[in-house]
Amino acid sequence: MTASTNRAARSQVDRSRLEQIFNAHHAAVWRALRRRGLTPEAAEDATQETFLLAAERLEDIRPESERAFLLGTALRVAHTLGRKTVRWSLDEDMDQRSSEVRDTSERHADGELCDLVLSQIDPDLVETFVLYEIDGLTSPEIAGLLAIPLGSVASRLRRAREQFRSAAARLERNLKKEGEP
């Protein structure tokens, strides 16, 4: 086998792997970017950038760490773009907001409601909550990604979860008052 054939075969393998990780994780990457406050268009560009960076480092990415690598890269890309997580000021107007989001389609509305609840969590804690509860990362992965000790991951998650549950319960009560399912 010639060197060029080897290179071609290798490239094909790389492309297959890139395709596989793209299909497995691009939605999670996009979600992470949107949560960082990027517009859909910016999130699309940043998702592309994330996978381009991943493509450059495919050899270094262990299969079991693909998701953590991609989310970490996505967060760095978002950081590079200089965006901060968008947070709504909902303490006073949650009732109004919940009515508004219920006007859209059911599934979309649930997503909006989730954002509403997540926005009630302390900014320092919400990332840990999302990475664990939604993105499914492990404690060491989160610790590595956020550069915090394992103990901090656990304590942040505990506090974030309390806040999530409290905000969710409050929203549910509000929705019931409005007569929503």
Place this chain on the structure above:
Amino acid sequence: MSRRPTELPERLLAGDATDFERRLIDAALEKRPSAAASARIARALGVTVTGIGTAAAAKALAATRVTAEGSIPVVASTSGVWTWVSVGVLGLGVAGAVVSARGRHTSRLEPRAVLAVPPAASTPETELGPRTWRAVPATTERPPASVSSSRRPTRRPTDGDLRDQIALIDSARDALTVGSPHRSLEILHRYQEHYPSGSFRPEATATMIEALVKLGRATDARALAIRFVAEHPDSLLAARVAELVGLPTPGSVP
């Protein structure tokens, strides 16, 4: 047993989440880029999108169809539900183009080199299963050089039209699937009214024939089917349409 301070609790979804909490987290998990966005990113990376979902993938692929040389959106029939699949060379059409796509990338982000991929094969891959229906849109446009979303400052008007057309056809099919042929016909009439030269006229007509059959309007369905088969004898849809109304399959030996 006490939990170590670094040990994380069971995930909410796997544990004691309330129904409402579960609903919220499930909804968060369902959030994803639009199928068209996924297809655009995939194309820029030189990979093929899979698993977006049937209709969603169709919309994505159809929306990007105009940009993928040699790519043709296809409709497959499975148990009455039309599933869209890709026949195009979404991956191959841009295989070997990761580098070049990257080079042409005009994102706000700083361009970099990416992994080298061999040039595209000349033979397109197909994912056609048996009884696959081909939907060949009437328009064929050359692809832009790059698919970076930020390289779409002025979206071609036909893109929006295409999406709208696909949405209408999808809605009509969905209506059929849930047993509302009347509703399906209504949507298809709207499609014909808005897009008399639409890219998906064959699909619209085929769906209409199916709706008519379901409504028991056999004569109307048959008349429409005869005309359809005559106009599109080579279309894969023709076979399906013929079958629906009991006509001889086009191309079959009498």
